[in-house]
Amino acid sequence: MCGVMMVIGDVEKRLNKILEKEGALYFILIDPDEKNCIDIVKKVKDYADAIIMGGSIGITNLNEITKEIKEIIGDMPIILFPGNVDGLTPYADAVFFMSLMNSNNTYWTTMAPTLGAITIKKYNLEAIPMAYLGIEPIKRTAVGFVGEVNEIPQRKPEIAALYCLSAKYFGMRWAYLEAGSGAEFPVSNEMVAVSKRLSDINIIVGGGIRTPEVAYKKVISGADAIVTGTLIEDNPNMVKEMRDAIKKAGMEKIKMKENK
Ligand SMILES: CC(C)=CCC/C(C)=C/CC/C(C)=C/CC/C(C)=C/COP(=O)(O)OP(=O)(O)O
Ligand SMILES: O=P(O)(O)OC[C@@H](O)CO
Ligand SMILES: [Mg+2]
Structure with a gap:
């Protein structure tokens, strides 16, 4: 087998299998610096498909917290969602290897992931290639400020879709449409729809x-x-109501596809 082939790892395979069977995934974001994050994990562990871990402003105790969370959640994957090169730990299963494609600063488009790459290899983390896209009103949130985002206007959904297509041609298998943590309003349904339709x-x-x-x-x-x-x-x-709604929609989507 030729060595340049990028192999899809176990975590991503598992996510794809759930997607095939259930039509949608539910990820819960845990901020390792949140003081009661362990209690939160205990309450939600039976409802998420993966825990994603990260924060945009500094990170401490990541190794200890990740080890502790892993013990609680068993075989559910922990995927790192790093706000910078310090957001990596060998105790997680995988990492979103992400480029903030619409940042004005090349540090966030390519330099941070490049500096992190060797650590990811040494830690033996599964890298999941992902475009991270900042959508209005992200500029009003921490990640928009830190990441110097050239935010995509909600009234221009086709711009987000073009980024997703570009991400696909770069070889990325995932794109994250991010309005920012605590955003006043989420990414529009229309933007989600055109992004999926164009890029798949x-x-x-x-x-x-x-x-x-x-x-x-x-x-x-x-x-x-x-x-x-x-x-x-x-x-x-x-958490249960949230999961139920996501899985209900996922099953309906599978049925809609079958009936086409
Ligand atoms: C792949 C590697 C090693 C690094 C990638 C680094 C990149 C591109 C980061 C993008 C910019 C950034 C600051 C992302 C942060 C994403 C994140 C963990 C958001 C979580 O939400 P918070 O912004 O922490 O929310 P609050 O501060 O409101 O809690
Ligand atoms: O905190 P919320 O608003 O749920 O946002 C989660 C995530 O998209 C932030 O990176
Ligand atoms: Mg945070």
Whole structure:
């Protein structure tokens, strides 16, 4: 076998299998610097398909927290969602190897992932290639500020779709449409739909998703994965309702495809 072939790893295979069977994924974002993150993980562990771990402003104790979380969640994968090169630990299973494609600063488009690459290799982390795309109103959130995002206007969904197509041609299998943690409003259904239609890569949607109804519509529109962070930090009891809505939409999407 020729060595240049990029092999899809176990975590990504597992996610793809769930997608095939259930039509949608639910990722819960855990900020390792949140003081009660372990309690949150205990409450949500039976409802997520993966824990994604990261923060945009500094990170401490990542090794210890990740080890502790891994013990609680068993074989559910922990995927790192690094805000910078310090967001890496060998105790996770995988990492979103991401480029913030619409940053104005080449540090966030290519330099941070490049500096992190050798650590990822040494830690034996599975790299999942992902375009990270900052969508309005991300400029008003921490990641938009830190990442110097040239935000994609919500009224121009075709721009997001073009980035997703570009990501696909770069070999990325995932694109994350991000409105920013705690965003006043999430990425529009239309933007999700055109991005999925044009690129047909796996679309993750996050930022400002606060109700099961909103999550349901994102999945029906074409989202393959939904991320919630703030909602679960504030109210972990919402996790079951959220999962149910995402999985219901996923199954409906599978049925719609079969009937086509
Ligand atoms: C692949 C490697 C090693 C690095 C990639 C580094 C890149 C491109 C980062 C993009 C810019 C960035 C700051 C991303 C942060 C993503 C993230 C972990 C967001 C989580 O939400 P927060 O922004 O922490 O929310 P709060 O601060 O509101 O809690
Ligand atoms: O905190 P929320 O608004 O759920 O956003 C989650 C995630 O998209 C942030 O990176
Ligand atoms: Mg945070």
